Each structure stands twice: as C-alpha cells, then as structure tokens.
Amino acid sequence: MSAAFRTLVYGNAILLLMLTTLMWGGNTIAGRLAIGEVSPMMVVALRWVIVSSVMTVTMWSRIRAEWPLIRASMGKIVLMAVFGFTGFNSLFYAAAHYTTAVNLGILQGSMPMLVLLGALLFYRVPVRPLQILGIFATMTGVAMIAAQGSLETLLKLTxxxxxxxxxxxxxxxxxxxxxxRSRPQISGLVFFTVLSIVAAITSIPGILYESAAGILQVPTFKGWLIILYVALGPSCLSQIFFMRGVELIGPARAGIFINLVPIFAAILAVLILGEDFRMHHALALTLVLGGIWLSERRSKAATQVQG
Structure with a gap:
C-alpha cells in the first residue's frame, strides 16, 4: 500500500465510511438487478465462496496462529454466521423479488433501533426518553413502508x-x-474470514432447496458481474473499510454513518432502476433517520457529560 493511498484514502475515516455505506446501499440495487439473472440462494452461496476463498488465502497464517481461540468459540461463530451472514443475505435477496430497492434500503434503517431494543431486552442497557421517542419514530417509518403508505393496508395487517x-x-x-458485544477475542480480519467460511458452508442447503424446487438458476454473464460486485464490494472491501473507520474514529462515531445506507439506497434506486420515490417513502425515510438522530443525539450528550 503506497504512502499516498494510505494518507488520502486508508487514513481518511469519513471517506472510508462513506464508501462503505455507498457499497451497502448499492447492495440493494444488486439484489433487484439479480432478478432473472441468478437465483437468490445461488447469489448467497457464490458470494461467500468468493469472499471466503480470497480471505482464507490472505489470512491463512493468522488463522493457524489463532486457531485455538477460534476452535474454543466455534459454536458461537457458527450461530453468528448463520444469522448475520447466511440468514440475513438469503432473506435479503429473496425479498428483492417482491419489493423495491427503495423499500429494502429504508427498512435497513430500522436495524440501529432493533439493536437498541435488543440491548434493552437482553443486556438491560438503559433507554432514555429521547431514545424511546426515536424508537417510536423509526418503527412508525418502518410500518409505513410495510403498509406501502396505506392506512387501510396497515389496519388490515397485510x-x-x-x-x-x-x-x-x-x-x-x-x-x-x-x-x-461478546465476540471471540480474535483479530477482526480473522474473525471475518472464519465467519465467511461458515457462511459459504451453511449456504449449501439453500442451493439444495432451490434445486429440489426447480428454481435454481445458474448465473448469466450479467449475473456473474452482480455476484462479483456483491462479493468484492459490500461483502469484502466494505467490511475492511468499516473496520478501518472504526479503528480511526471509534465505533460510536463510525456507527452513525450506517444511517447513510437508506439514503444511498433510495438515490441509487431512483437513478439506476428508475423506481418511483413517493411521498410515503420520503416521510418514512424522515421518520427512520429522525428516530436514529434522536437516539444518537441523546447518546452523544450522555457521552459528553460522562467525559
């Protein structure tokens, strides 16, 4: 890595984190573009096969050195890979067949609030009044997207x-x-590599299901381009960039950039896919981002008081 690159790019947290969220937003577009070019479970499997192969070759010596720690926590690593990598991506690409990229991006904006709720339920992390208001605003935005902006649809729970x-x-x-919060105490890149290996292996049942159901689709040329983007961009480079961003400015400040994902997803969906951006999308996006802002504003103020 040249000194110029390290200074201009790898040493610039804001640039790295914006590139990360841009790639994550682009993943929603890739999910829509993959329709008709490659089946969802094939995308998931090939994505993690490519990522795990690249990372294993790169990190093999460090994996061997840290293997005792890895083996001791293998059960937890498998569960994290199944839910966070295989499960999330399988549902994500399946969802892309039934909804728009705008919706996919905005719904991803609910994740910080879901994490906050989970921290309250499972770790008893205190939730402040503004955070409660933020949760309500975000969930209202999510409900609006789920109901397609129709109160009648929401009341009928369809x-x-x-x-x-x-x-x-x-x-x-x-x-x-x-x-x-309690991941195995191994280096970040080694942890990501092992997760990707497990994700590649646990993607196989999805391939078998699609084959048995007669819906398995081998990638077309365009499908391969989409898979390569997903594997090298949102799956690999973005993870490395995000880890570096956290290293430079800390997890709290870096985490705020995730709020850009629904914005990038909506912009890219309109520009690339020509999707409609309607009033209920704008209102939902405002509620989701506003809710997260309320939560972050209170967290930042608390941090400053504690400091």
Missing part, C-alpha cells in the same frame, strides 16, 4: 411479502450485531 422478509432479515442482523 404486508408485502418482500417487506416482511426484509424485516425478518433486519431482526437476524440485529441479533448478530448484539452478539458482537
């Missing part, structure tokens, strides 16, 4: 299947995020 799958996926990833 939800677009894709939005429902995406909500479950967000719960899975929130659980994975909460588990990171």
């Amino acid at each position: 939800i677009n299947p894709g939005d429902g799958l995406m909500l479950i996926a967000c719960v899975f990833y929130a659980g994975y995020t909460l588990a990171l």
Whole structure:
C-alpha cells in the first residue's frame, strides 16, 4: 500500500465510511438487478465462496496462529454466521423479488433501533426518553413502508411479502450485531474470514432447496458481474473499510454513518432502476433517520457529560 493511498484514502475515516455505506446501499440495487439473472440462494452461496476463498488465502497464517481461540468459540461463530451472514443475505435477496430497492434500503434503517431494543431486552442497557421517542419514530417509518403508505393496508395487517422478509432479515442482523458485544477475542480480519467460511458452508442447503424446487438458476454473464460486485464490494472491501473507520474514529462515531445506507439506497434506486420515490417513502425515510438522530443525539450528550 503506497504512502499516498494510505494518507488520502486508508487514513481518511469519513471517506472510508462513506464508501462503505455507498457499497451497502448499492447492495440493494444488486439484489433487484439479480432478478432473472441468478437465483437468490445461488447469489448467497457464490458470494461467500468468493469472499471466503480470497480471505482464507490472505489470512491463512493468522488463522493457524489463532486457531485455538477460534476452535474454543466455534459454536458461537457458527450461530453468528448463520444469522448475520447466511440468514440475513438469503432473506435479503429473496425479498428483492417482491419489493423495491427503495423499500429494502429504508427498512435497513430500522436495524440501529432493533439493536437498541435488543440491548434493552437482553443486556438491560438503559433507554432514555429521547431514545424511546426515536424508537417510536423509526418503527412508525418502518410500518409505513410495510403498509406501502396505506392506512387501510396497515389496519388490515397485510404486508408485502418482500417487506416482511426484509424485516425478518433486519431482526437476524440485529441479533448478530448484539452478539458482537461478546465476540471471540480474535483479530477482526480473522474473525471475518472464519465467519465467511461458515457462511459459504451453511449456504449449501439453500442451493439444495432451490434445486429440489426447480428454481435454481445458474448465473448469466450479467449475473456473474452482480455476484462479483456483491462479493468484492459490500461483502469484502466494505467490511475492511468499516473496520478501518472504526479503528480511526471509534465505533460510536463510525456507527452513525450506517444511517447513510437508506439514503444511498433510495438515490441509487431512483437513478439506476428508475423506481418511483413517493411521498410515503420520503416521510418514512424522515421518520427512520429522525428516530436514529434522536437516539444518537441523546447518546452523544450522555457521552459528553460522562467525559
């Protein structure tokens, strides 16, 4: 890595974190573009096969050195990979067949609030009044998207299947995020590498299911381009960039950048896919981001008082 690159890019936390969230937002577009080009479980499996292969070759010596710690925590690592990587991505790409990229992006904005709720329920982390207001605002935005902006739909409790799958996926990833609080004490890149290996292995049942159901689709040329982007961008580079951003400015400040994912997803969906951006999308996005802002504002103030 050249000195210029390290200074201009790898040493710039804001740039790294913006690139990370841009790639994550682009993942919603990839999910929609993959329809008709490659089946969802094939995307998941090939994505993690590529990532795990690249990372294993790169990190093999460090994996061997840290293997005793890895082996001692293998059960937990498997569960985290199944829920955070295989489960989340399987539901994510399946949801893309039934809902829009705009909806996928905005619904992802609910994850910080789901993590906050999980921290309250499982770790007894205190929740302040503004955080409660933030949770309410975010969940209202999510409900608005799930009901497609229709009060009648919401009252009848009928939800677009894709939005429902995406909500479950967000719960899975929130659980994975909460588990990171007590993750095995191994280096970040080694941990990510082992997770990706487990994800590749646990993706096989999805392939078998699609094959048995007669819906397995081998990637077309365009499908391979989508898979390569997903594997090298949102799955690999973004993880490395995010880890580096956390290293430079800390997890609290770095985590705020995740709020950019639904914004990038909505912009890219309109520009690339030509999707409609309607009034209920704008209101839902405002509620989701406003709710997160309320929570972060209180957390930041508390941090300053404690400091």
